[in-house]
Amino acid sequence: MSTRSYQGCWTCKRRRRRCDNARPTCQSCARRGIDCEGYEVRLKWGSGIASRGRYTGAEKPLEESVPPRPKGRQRDLIRQKMRSEPQGQIHRGSPPYDDQVGHCLTWRIVKFDVMSPDSPLSSNTARKEEEEAIFNEWLVLNKDIVLNSGINVLHSTTARESMLQPRLPQLCAESDALYDICLAFQLSLTKHRSPQFFEYFDTSLRKFRSELARSTSLSDGTLTAGLLLCSIGLMHGLPWTMHLEGMHNILQSHGLSDGPSDDGTSTFRSHLLEVMGVMDLPCFSVGRQTKSSSRSRQSSCIGIWRRYCQSATPRQGVEPVSGLPRTLLDIFAGIGIDATEQNFWDWPGEPGSFLQCYLWEAHRLAGILSLRRHLRSVRNKENEGCALPARQVPNGCIADSTVLVTRILANLDALRLACVERPTEDTFIKNAVLFPIFVAGLEVSVLTKDLDCQKAIRRCVLGSRQDEILLSLLEEMWQRGDPDLNVDDLARERGLEMGLL
Incomplete structure (x- = not known):
C-alpha cells in the first residue's frame, strides 16, 4: 500500500x-x-x-511587497519631526530655549560625532533617530518633570544653570562611552524599557572599562561618564564603587593632590570631584562592596571629600547633587574619624528656603543617628580588640533615638506637604530625602513599636526603583525585629550595592 x-x-x-x-x-x-x-x-x-x-x-x-506601517505611533511621530529638522548639528528645539529656571532645553547630537562608524548601535538610521529622541528625554531640564528626565534626577536643588548641560556636547566628543551611558540612564527610569536598558548598559559598561584602561590622564568626559555610570549603579543596586576606585587611582597617578587651578575647566573638574567625594562618603552607601571582607565599612571609603574637597577655611554654598551645604558635608565626612554628636548639634546652618531648612534639619538629625550606628558597630568589635576611640564617646548631649526619629520624620512630612502646596518652588529637593528616610527606618527598636512611623516613611518615598529596593530592605529589618542586624550585610546577601543619593 x-x-x-x-x-x-x-x-x-x-x-x-x-x-x-x-x-x-x-x-x-x-x-x-x-x-x-x-x-x-x-x-x-x-x-x-x-x-x-x-x-x-x-x-x-x-521585499517590495512589504506594505508600509501605518503612521500614528509616538515613535513614528518623533522620527517624522526629526527628519524635518536640520541634520549634523547641535539643535535647540521646542519648547523655545530660555535661560530662566524651569524652561526646557533640548539638545540634538548626531550620533556619528560620538560613536565609531562600525558600532552596531549606529548602523541603523532608524535606531539612531530613536536614540536621539531618548537622549533628548534625558537632557530636558524642567522643574515640572522630576522622575522622567535623567538630568533632573541628578539634581537635589533647583539651580539656575546646570554645569553639566552646556558642556555635554564637548564631553561626548571626549568620551565614547558617555553618550551610551546617558541613553542607559534614561532607559533605566522607565520600567517598560528594561530590555533596552540592559542592552545599552552592557555596551556602555564595556566602552567605559576599555576607555578607562587606556586612559593616560582622565578627561572630564571620561570622568563624567564614570560618575553617571556610578549613578545608574547606586539607583539600581548594581556594583558601582569599583568605578570610583578606578577613576581615583588614575587621577591620583596624575597629580590629583596638586589641587585645581582657577580656570574655567578646573571649576567643572572641582564640581566632578565634589560629586565623587559625596558618593564616596560611607554613610551615603548601603552594602558597599570591599576588596577584602575583613575591611570595615569606614575603611572602604577612599576619603575623597576630606582629601580633595574640604578646605581649611569654611566654605559656603550648597553642593547640587546632595542638596546639602558644604559645611554640613564636612561634618558627615568626619563620621568614623573625628566627628562627634556635638559637631552636628553645633552646626549653625546656612541661609536657605523653608524647604531647604526642613531638608537640612532632617539630615543633621539623621547624621547623629548614623554616627551612633557607627559607634555601635565599633563597640560590637571590642571583643576583636577594636576599642572605642575616646574622642568619639558621647559627651552628654544625648537625645533619645525615638525623639530623633520622630523629629526627622516630622521635618520630612512637612517638606512633603510643602511640596504639594507649592509644587513649583523647589521641585528637585525631593530627590534628596532618601538618606534621612532610610537612616530613620534603620532604628528597628523604634519602628517596630510605632506603626505610624512606618506609614510616614512609606508616604515620603517617591516610588522610584531605588526607593522600592531600599524600602524592601527596611521592611525585612522591621519584620526580623533585630536591632543589631547589619543592613550592609543584608544588602550584600541580596547582591545589592545601593546609594542614598
Missing part, C-alpha cells in the same frame, strides 16, 4: 505516493507520464496574506 511522502516531490506528496527523490524530476512521475512539480521550497500564506513577522500584510514574500 502506498504511503504519504514527506521527503518527495510536490506531485507525489499531493497524490500520497512513494517518491524515489530523483533529480531534477522523480522517476515515479515519469513512469506515469505526469509532470513532476519538483522539490523547491514553497511559501504559503494562511489566507493569502501574511499575518505575522516582517511580511505582515504582504501577498508574496518579496
Whole structure:
C-alpha cells in the first residue's frame, strides 16, 4: 500500500505516493507520464496574506511587497519631526530655549560625532533617530518633570544653570562611552524599557572599562561618564564603587593632590570631584562592596571629600547633587574619624528656603543617628580588640533615638506637604530625602513599636526603583525585629550595592 511522502516531490506528496527523490524530476512521475512539480521550497500564506513577522500584510514574500506601517505611533511621530529638522548639528528645539529656571532645553547630537562608524548601535538610521529622541528625554531640564528626565534626577536643588548641560556636547566628543551611558540612564527610569536598558548598559559598561584602561590622564568626559555610570549603579543596586576606585587611582597617578587651578575647566573638574567625594562618603552607601571582607565599612571609603574637597577655611554654598551645604558635608565626612554628636548639634546652618531648612534639619538629625550606628558597630568589635576611640564617646548631649526619629520624620512630612502646596518652588529637593528616610527606618527598636512611623516613611518615598529596593530592605529589618542586624550585610546577601543619593 502506498504511503504519504514527506521527503518527495510536490506531485507525489499531493497524490500520497512513494517518491524515489530523483533529480531534477522523480522517476515515479515519469513512469506515469505526469509532470513532476519538483522539490523547491514553497511559501504559503494562511489566507493569502501574511499575518505575522516582517511580511505582515504582504501577498508574496518579496521585499517590495512589504506594505508600509501605518503612521500614528509616538515613535513614528518623533522620527517624522526629526527628519524635518536640520541634520549634523547641535539643535535647540521646542519648547523655545530660555535661560530662566524651569524652561526646557533640548539638545540634538548626531550620533556619528560620538560613536565609531562600525558600532552596531549606529548602523541603523532608524535606531539612531530613536536614540536621539531618548537622549533628548534625558537632557530636558524642567522643574515640572522630576522622575522622567535623567538630568533632573541628578539634581537635589533647583539651580539656575546646570554645569553639566552646556558642556555635554564637548564631553561626548571626549568620551565614547558617555553618550551610551546617558541613553542607559534614561532607559533605566522607565520600567517598560528594561530590555533596552540592559542592552545599552552592557555596551556602555564595556566602552567605559576599555576607555578607562587606556586612559593616560582622565578627561572630564571620561570622568563624567564614570560618575553617571556610578549613578545608574547606586539607583539600581548594581556594583558601582569599583568605578570610583578606578577613576581615583588614575587621577591620583596624575597629580590629583596638586589641587585645581582657577580656570574655567578646573571649576567643572572641582564640581566632578565634589560629586565623587559625596558618593564616596560611607554613610551615603548601603552594602558597599570591599576588596577584602575583613575591611570595615569606614575603611572602604577612599576619603575623597576630606582629601580633595574640604578646605581649611569654611566654605559656603550648597553642593547640587546632595542638596546639602558644604559645611554640613564636612561634618558627615568626619563620621568614623573625628566627628562627634556635638559637631552636628553645633552646626549653625546656612541661609536657605523653608524647604531647604526642613531638608537640612532632617539630615543633621539623621547624621547623629548614623554616627551612633557607627559607634555601635565599633563597640560590637571590642571583643576583636577594636576599642572605642575616646574622642568619639558621647559627651552628654544625648537625645533619645525615638525623639530623633520622630523629629526627622516630622521635618520630612512637612517638606512633603510643602511640596504639594507649592509644587513649583523647589521641585528637585525631593530627590534628596532618601538618606534621612532610610537612616530613620534603620532604628528597628523604634519602628517596630510605632506603626505610624512606618506609614510616614512609606508616604515620603517617591516610588522610584531605588526607593522600592531600599524600602524592601527596611521592611525585612522591621519584620526580623533585630536591632543589631547589619543592613550592609543584608544588602550584600541580596547582591545589592545601593546609594542614598
